[in-house]
Amino acid sequence: MPSSRPRLVMKFGGTSVADLARIQNAALKVQKEVKNGFDVIVIVSAMSGKTNELVGWVNETAPMFDAREYDAIVSSGENVTAGLMALTLQEMGVTARSWQGWQVPLKTTSAHGAARIEEIPTDNLDKKFDQGIKVAVVAGFQGITEDGRITTLGRGGSDTTAVAFAAAFSASRCDIYTDVDGIYTTDPRITAKARKLEKISYEEMLELASLGAKVLQTRSVELAMRFKVRLRVLSSFENQTDNSGTLVCDEEEIMENSVVSGVAYSRDEAKMTLVSVADRPGIAAAIFTPLAKAGVNVDMIVQNISEEGRTDMTFSCPTDQVKRAEAAMEEAKNSGEINFHGLIADQDVCKVSVVGIGMRSHAGVAAQMFEALSDEGVNIKVITTSEIKVSVLVDRKYMELAVQALHDTFGLEKAA
Amino acid sequence: MPSSRPRLVMKFGGTSVADLARIQNAALKVQKEVKNGFDVIVIVSAMSGKTNELVGWVNETAPMFDAREYDAIVSSGENVTAGLMALTLQEMGVTARSWQGWQVPLKTTSAHGAARIEEIPTDNLDKKFDQGIKVAVVAGFQGITEDGRITTLGRGGSDTTAVAFAAAFSASRCDIYTDVDGIYTTDPRITAKARKLEKISYEEMLELASLGAKVLQTRSVELAMRFKVRLRVLSSFENQTDNSGTLVCDEEEIMENSVVSGVAYSRDEAKMTLVSVADRPGIAAAIFTPLAKAGVNVDMIVQNISEEGRTDMTFSCPTDQVKRAEAAMEEAKNSGEINFHGLIADQDVCKVSVVGIGMRSHAGVAAQMFEALSDEGVNIKVITTSEIKVSVLVDRKYMELAVQALHDTFGLEKAA
Numbered sequence: 001m002p003s004s005r006p007r008l009v010m011k012f013g014g015t016s017v018a019d020l021a022r023i024q025n026a027a028l029k030v031q032k033e034v035k036n037g038f039d040v041i042v043i044v045s046a047m048s049g050k051t052n053e054l055v056g057w058v059n060e061t062a063p064m065f066d067a068r069e070y071d072a073i074v075s076s077g078e079n080v081t082a083g084l085m086a087l088t089l090q091e092m093g094v095t096a097r098s099w100q101g102w103q104v105p106l107k108t109t110s111a112h113g114a115a116r117i118e119e120i121p122t123d124n125l126d127k128k129f130d131q132g133i134k135v136a137v138v139a140g141f142q143g144i145t146e147d148g149r150i151t152t153l154g155r156g157g158s159d160t161t162a163v164a165f166a167a168a169f170s171a172s173r174c175d176i177y178t179d180v181d182g183i184y185t186t187d188p189r190i191t192a193k194a195r196k197l198e199k200i201s202y203e204e205m206l207e208l209a210s211l212g213a214k215v216l217q218t219r220s221v222e223l224a225m226r227f228k229v230r231l232r233v234l235s236s237f238e239n240q241t242d243n244s245g246t247l248v249c250d251e252e253e254i255m256e257n258s259v260v261s262g263v264a265y266s267r268d269e270a271k272m273t274l275v276s277v278a279d280r281p282g283i284a285a286a287i288f289t290p291l292a293k294a295g296v297n298v299d300m301i302v303q304n305i306s307e308e309g310r311t312d313m314t315f316s317c318p319t320d321q322v323k324r325a326e327a328a329m330e331e332a333k334n335s336g337e338i339n340f341h342g343l344i345a346d347q348d349v350c351k352v353s354v355v356g357i358g359m360r361s362h363a364g365v366a367a368q369m370f371e372a373l374s375d376e377g378v379n380i381k382v383i384t385t386s387e388i389k390v391s392v393l394v395d396r397k398y399m400e401l402a403v404q405a406l407h408d409t410f411g412l413e414k415a416a
Numbered sequence: 417m418p419s420s421r422p423r424l425v426m427k428f429g430g431t432s433v434a435d436l437a438r439i440q441n442a443a444l445k446v447q448k449e450v451k452n453g454f455d456v457i458v459i460v461s462a463m464s465g466k467t468n469e470l471v472g473w474v475n476e477t478a479p480m481f482d483a484r485e486y487d488a489i490v491s492s493g494e495n496v497t498a499g500l501m502a503l504t505l506q507e508m509g510v511t512a513r514s515w516q517g518w519q520v521p522l523k524t525t526s527a528h529g530a531a532r533i534e535e536i537p538t539d540n541l542d543k544k545f546d547q548g549i550k551v552a553v554v555a556g557f558q559g560i561t562e563d564g565r566i567t568t569l570g571r572g573g574s575d576t577t578a579v580a581f582a583a584a585f586s587a588s589r590c591d592i593y594t595d596v597d598g599i600y601t602t603d604p605r606i607t608a609k610a611r612k613l614e615k616i617s618y619e620e621m622l623e624l625a626s627l628g629a630k631v632l633q634t635r636s637v638e639l640a641m642r643f644k645v646r647l648r649v650l651s652s653f654e655n656q657t658d659n660s661g662t663l664v665c666d667e668e669e670i671m672e673n674s675v676v677s678g679v680a681y682s683r684d685e686a687k688m689t690l691v692s693v694a695d696r697p698g699i700a701a702a703i704f705t706p707l708a709k710a711g712v713n714v715d716m717i718v719q720n721i722s723e724e725g726r727t728d729m730t731f732s733c734p735t736d737q738v739k740r741a742e743a744a745m746e747e748a749k750n751s752g753e754i755n756f757h758g759l760i761a762d763q764d765v766c767k768v769s770v771v772g773i774g775m776r777s778h779a780g781v782a783a784q785m786f787e788a789l790s791d792e793g794v795n796i797k798v799i800t801t802s803e804i805k806v807s808v809l810v811d812r813k814y815m816e817l818a819v820q821a822l823h824d825t826f827g828l829e830k831a832a
Contacts, residue, residue, distance in 0.1 A: 072516065
């Protein structure tokens with residue numbers, strides 16, 4: 001018989017629990033929500049710097065480490081914060097206790113270092129809530145396999161832990177406390193006109209997250225979308241009001257969708273061109289299958305018009321995968337699978353994207369985007385589109401200019 | 417069906433695993449024992465300084481902390497070392513994995529912060545040894561309660577963990593690696609004539625440990641004696657030979673017992689005198705029951721000859737318990753249980769003891785001790801004896817002189 005109080009999940013990242021004073025500050029926010037009538041599940045990261053210290057030791061000890069030992073070591077940072085948070089709450093008179101991943105138990109796959117959550121049984125925590133505990137502090141980022149070994153969920157995995165708990169415990173909301181106060185129409189460092197969004201849909205957030213707005217881990221947004229977890233991103237360094245932060249929610253909860261909600265960018269893109277590829281049916285498969293096997297995440301693809309049986313094939317991938325892509329292409333050439341004259345890697349590019357769920361019902365967003373860029377003299381190298389986004393690859397030197405121009409064109413400084 | 421290889425337990429304290437280089441050094445010693453044919457259980461402490469850092473955070477957060485959270489936090493240091501040690505061994509080609517207390521599971525009482533080991537099931541580790549693992553690295557100092565909460569065994573508890581594993585797994589020996597190379601006839605800082613003992617009996621080691629030779633935790637020696645675990649104390653900073661360190665073992669394994677094996681001392685003693693106590697039957701109980709209730713560890717007791725119905729009662733206790741003893745005596749006086757004219761606390765004393773299992777069969781050790789001290793002009797304030805030790809309280813300024821004189825008198829610089 002679960003406690004009848006509504007549940008809230010609150011997640012505090014590394015900078016929000018960096019030292020005892022910040023843990024104190026975070027605990028005050030938890031106390032406030034308890035007073036508001038919630039049973040709270042708090043998910044904590046390691047104190048900032050601690051995980052890096054542990055990872056550094058592992059890498060120095062064993063460059064090709066056993067991921068099971070890595071997980072056992074690296075997960076210890078969160079355990080410390082969880083205990084300290086529980087003690088801090090107790091000092092404030094809030095009944096609280098800590099749980100480590102294996103105590104919940106948060107069950108995961110055995111993909112050590114990047115495990116996926118399989119199940120979160122609710123009975124252990126429910127029993128304690130029923131007995132009067134008001135706050136369960138849970139160490140984020142970690143779980144256990146079926147045979148009882150510790151796993152971690154990958155960097156930033158505490159966001160995913162938080163959303164998974166919110167889903168398992170049917171929480172009213174999952175609040176992600178971080179060092180920014182919400183999701184913006186674009187990076188405020190690029191234009192002062194950037195405006196904090198009050199709400200954003202899961203789909204838009206996913207496009208923004210994977211495009212380089214590094215506030216939320218992509219997996220956590222996917223999970224929130226699947227289980228319809230209302231996710232709020234807000235700053236732990238400000239006093240909250242009901243409208244603080246940005247709510248990531250179902251599009252139905254957003255009264256009037258903007259055509260374009262935000263402009264994202266990513267410096268971490270390279271443009272690869274296979275020059276003079278012998279064109280034939282199946283050539284695309286012959287190129288992209290070896291790239292996929294080599295673990296290269298190809299994003300955009302453009303094939304030029306074929307002339308005299310040869311064509312240029314251009315694609316983009318993260319800059320740190322360029323070497324891998326080159327090796328895969330050389331190998332495919334040597335084995336006779338494909339034939340090309342040269343491979344040009346251009347790392348001096350960036351990706352700029354406009355994202356908006358309203359695009360579905362509004363034609364002409366792409367055209368308006370291209371025109372705005374053209375007006376500024378920005379040459380577009382590659383284009384890719386999805387239902388709710390248009391991305392272009394441009395020279396890196398134009399990045400700020402392009403972002404500002406698009407922000408202006410779509411009138412993002414004003415609320416919809 | 418357990419692996420047929422003999423078992424060895426090796427324990428490394430905080431200074432022996434203080435950084436990655438020292439963990440490497442310790443791992444080399446483990447590798448050597450694996451080559452010698454042992455299946456090894458390695459018990460590790462936290463890297464030195466780590467436990468103090470964690471304890472500091474706990475105390476700063478909550479001076480009257482919840483011991484369950486304290487344990488969850490403080491135990492994390494050992495987990496880190498265990499993983500790093502396993503990785504280091506793997507890098508050397510030794511099949512190894514780490515275990516945290518709950519994974520073994522090492523079952524304890526629920527006396528958080530000072531839990532006692534109740535059971536160490538052997539099946540989990542045995543199964544892995546059978547599958548070919550050569551080294552099980554276990555985080556020391558920690559266990560779990562029946563309801564799955566983390567406990568710690570008290571400071572220095574890793575020694576106890578090591579001995580308990582040696583008993584549970586019928587290990588051939590339990591090697592305690594520390595920063596000294598064995599047990600000495602006395603503190604080498606006090607006299608250069610101090611000699612390393614090759615062997616010492618459990619009983620003698622217990623007297624020495626509790627008397628202030630801080631090499632081994634008393635509980636670990638008690639446990640070793642009870643389960644006849646052969647315990648070897650040796651330095652992790654030296655290359656070992658078969659005769660390295662000191663073997664703590666059953667007295668039957670020691671061919672020729674010395675009359676006196678060692679001279680111990682402790683600065684941490686205070687002499688308390690209740691002046692002019694109204695003497696009556698039951699007065700000792702009236703004094704020492706409230707002291708025991710107040711948690712004062714009374715060591716020596718002397719009652720003067722009674723004159724005119726009044727006497728002086730002298731006892732000793734650790735210096736950090738003086739205030740507690742004073743409060744308990746004042747309270748007993750106020751409640752009318754006892755009556756005395758004054759309470760004098762003399763903290764300018766120390767305890768010097770001679771210990772030797774051979775005393776049992778040799779009379780005259782006490783007399784020889786008193787004479788040696790008298791020859792040096794050292795006044796004895798209180799005396800206490802057991803079957804294998806004689807202790808005296810003397811002025812602190814005489815401590816070094818007394819230790820040197822006794823070391824000479826009993827010829828401890830020469831092997832028996």
